[in-house]
Amino acid sequence: MKTNKQIGILMQQQNIQLQNILASENNNRIFSETPVFPLATNVTMPEGHKYPNGDVSLQFRNFSCIGLDNLYLDKELKRTDKEAILFLKDLTVAGEYAIMTKYATVVDIDAAGNLMPFSHSPNAPLPAGSEAVSTIPEDQQADMLTNARLQRDKLSSVDNPNGQKLMGVYNNHNEVYNELFQSNAALLSSWKQGNAVAQMAQHTNTATKDTTNRVAVNDSSKTYGDPGNENSYNGHSFVQQNAVIAACIAESGYWGGPLPDNQYTQAALATLNFKKSVGTTGNDSSAVTPLTSDQIHSSVKDFSGTPPNSTLPELQNQVNQIRGAAGAAEIAVENGWDILNEAERKQMNYMLTASWEDKLSRKNDKAIDLWVGKCITHLKNVSVQLKRSAEGEKWLAHEIMMPSFELDIDDTVWRDAIGDIVKERLEQIYFVRSLINEKVKTYLKSKAEMLITALSTSI
Numbered sequence: 001m002k003t004n005k006q007i008g009i010l011m012q013q014q015n016i017q018l019q020n021i022l023a024s025e026n027n028n029r030i031f032s033e034t035p036v037f038p039l040a041t042n043v044t045m046p047e048g049h050k051y052p053n054g055d056v057s058l059q060f061r062n063f064s065c066i067g068l069d070n071l072y073l074d075k076e077l078k079r080t081d082k083e084a085i086l087f088l089k090d091l092t093v094a095g096e097y098a099i100m101t102k103y104a105t106v107v108d109i110d111a112a113g114n115l116m117p118f119s120h121s122p123n124a125p126l127p128a129g130s131e132a133v134s135t136i137p138e139d140q141q142a143d144m145l146t147n148a149r150l151q152r153d154k155l156s157s158v159d160n161p162n163g164q165k166l167m168g169v170y171n172n173h174n175e176v177y178n179e180l181f182q183s184n185a186a187l188l189s190s191w192k193q194g195n196a197v198a199q200m201a202q203h204t205n206t207a208t209k210d211t212t213n214r215v216a217v218n219d220s221s222k223t224y225g226d227p228g229n230e231n232s233y234n235g236h237s238f239v240q241q242n243a244v245i246a247a248c249i250a251e252s253g254y255w256g257g258p259l260p261d262n263q264y265t266q267a268a269l270a271t272l273n274f275k276k277s278v279g280t281t282g283n284d285s286s287a288v289t290p291l292t293s294d295q296i297h298s299s300v301k302d303f304s305g306t307p308p309n310s311t312l313p314e315l316q317n318q319v320n321q322i323r324g325a326a327g328a329a330e331i332a333v334e335n336g337w338d339i340l341n342e343a344e345r346k347q348m349n350y351m352l353t354a355s356w357e358d359k360l361s362r363k364n365d366k367a368i369d370l371w372v373g374k375c376i377t378h379l380k381n382v383s384v385q386l387k388r389s390a391e392g393e394k395w396l397a398h399e400i401m402m403p404s405f406e407l408d409i410d411d412t413v414w415r416d417a418i419g420d421i422v423k424e425r426l427e428q429i430y431f432v433r434s435l436i437n438e439k440v441k442t443y444l445k446s447k448a449e450m451l452i453t454a455l456s457t458s459i
Contacts, residue, residue, distance in 0.1 A: 030063040030093065030443040036367065037432055039425040042104050046370075046416045054101035056422065057367060060375070060436065063095030065443060084395070086448045088382040093440055097375050097409060099422055102367040144205045151208055151293075160301045169274075173267040180247050183362060186354035187247040194229025196236045203233075208293040216290035218283065238285035239347060241275045244268075246348045249319060250355030259316045269310045272318075276308035276338070285344075322348045370418075373410040379403060379440075384448040397445035407436065 037058045045054050070089045155163035180187055191197050203224070207217040218233040225231055231239070248268035253260050281299050282289035291299070314337045320328035321340045332339050340348070385399045414422060426432070 028064045028066065028068065030065055030095075031060075031439050032062060034060045034435065034439075036100060039099075040421050043101075043418050043421055044416075045101060046418060049101075049370075051103045053104045055104045056370075056418065056425075057100045057102070058422070058426070058432070059098045059100060061096050061098060063093060063436075063439070065440070065447075066092040066094065068447060082388040084386045086384045086386060086451065088384070088444065089380065091379040091382055091444075092376065093379065093405075094374070094376040097373055098369045099371040099414075100367040101370045103361055144201075147205055147209055154297060155300065160297075162303050163297075163300050165307070166300060169270050173263070173270050176248065176251075176263050176267040177244070180244070180251060183358075184247050184251070184355055185358045186351060187243055189354075190243040190351065191240060194225035196225035196229060196231065197240065199224040200233060200236060210293065213292045213294050216292055217296060218288060218290055220288040220290050232288060234283055234288050235285055237278075238275065241271055242344055242348050243351045244271050245275075245315075245318070246322070246351035247355045249315070250352050250359060254319070255356075259312055259319065261312055265312060265315060269312070269315055272310045272315065272338075273308040276310070280305070318348075319352075321345060322352060371413050373413060375407045375409045377405045377407050379405060382444065384444060386448060395449055397448050400441050400445055400448075402437075402441060402444070405437070406433070 039056045039058055041055045042053050043056050045052060067090050068088065070091075152167065154160075156167050157163065181191075203219075203222070204217055207215045207219075218237075220232065223230040223232060224236055245268045248264045248271065249259070252262055252264035252268070254265075259265055278284075280303070281291060281296075283291075314335070317328055317332050317335070317337055318340065321332065322345050324345070329339055331337075379402060381403065383401045384397050385401075386395045387398045388394070389396055409426070411419070411423065
């Protein structure tokens with residue numbers, strides 16, 4: 001074993017060797033890029049941007065470490081030849097950031113809940129991962145959700161096998177419906193038009209709680225929607241069912257030709273089956289047979305016929321009717337399938353086209369750089385404690401002592417509301433700073449191990 005004095009002499013020689021090793025080591029890259037960190041959703045873009053609203057994210061790129069040649073080994077190593085400490089005096093960590101944006105669909109109705117408008121305006125940004133808040137008071141929300149659960153439980157009761165099947169079908173396709181309402185701007189626009197669906201939801205809540213059994217859910221004397229968008233309960237319901245069917249078809253990957261058989265077309269078929277089931281009660285888009293809540297539950301529970309079982313060829317025929325294909329209506333008559341009226345064909349053709357356009361926007365609008373700039377930090381008095389492996393074959397970084405640091409980010413180009421939002425979010429996101437810290441530590445540990453291993457024969 002070498003004495004401390006011998007080791008001290010060796011250290012002076014090895015400091016020169018360490019610097020020579022680093023001079024030949026060109027790779028000072030800590031990392032090429034981090035994952036993309038979401039910062040905020042639905043943010044108003046700067047004037048002149050390619051889309052009005054976007055989701056904002058952050059990525060760090062091309063981080064390097066400068067100053068590794070300014071190092072030395074412990075000259076008073078009061079340890080065995082199995083330990084060493086490497087001191088790194090003055091390090092600079094530098095790289096660049098990118099503030100990125102991606103087209104955002106403005107979801108401003110609670111399609112997964114009570115169908116009410118959210119309290120934030122269409123242009124109000126939300127922290128990434130946060131949930132929007134409905135405009136209705138919390139006590140009313142709680143009341144509507146409690147009632148909805150009661151209606152669901154009533155349908156799913158053990159003495160109602162038809163209701164259990166109905167709820168089962170909904171649950172099977174709920175994921176597709178939720179996806180569409182979270183991403184398809186055309187479908188969202190249809191559902192919020194004139195505030196009709198929200199008004200219908202409020203009336204449904206009132207009607208299903210009525211103990212006199214006199215309030216019809218689909219009251220023929222009532223209309224819903226703001227001026228210019230008024231329609232009956234049935235009228236709006238069938239319009240929105242058709243909208244969902246068309247949106248499912250567009251999302252299925254259909255661009256013409258045969259329809260694919262996948263979760264989207266199966267969800268469209270389930271919607272078509274529900275539409276037909278409602279028809280057995282004497283209700284369609286124009287004909288109204290008023291039904292109370294109890295009557296609706298009874299019609300489900302007591303149904304003894306054969307449930308509708310629409311097929312992919314039938315759905316294909318509806319697409320052909322929507323597109324005005326010759327002979328499509330005659331084929332529907334021959335097979336006993338539904339024939340769409342002119343208004344339905346126009347509405348579903350519009351929804352199909354608008355959904356295609358929206359899908360292409362989402363597909364082609366990958367995140368793009370809005371702002372790119374430099375970021376830098378300086379580290380002083382970093383040290384790495386190293387130990388030989390149990391086998392004695394290599395050196396391993398045991399512990400790294402490094403001061404906490406903050407990145408100096410050049411934000412001179414940040415502007416408008418989005419600039420303020422990015423600054424606010426960055427101050428709140430601890431894990432981003434923690435991730436950079438850990439990446440720097442990992443890099444320095446690997447470098448220290450490489451340097452000490454290169455000198456292992458003399459230590």
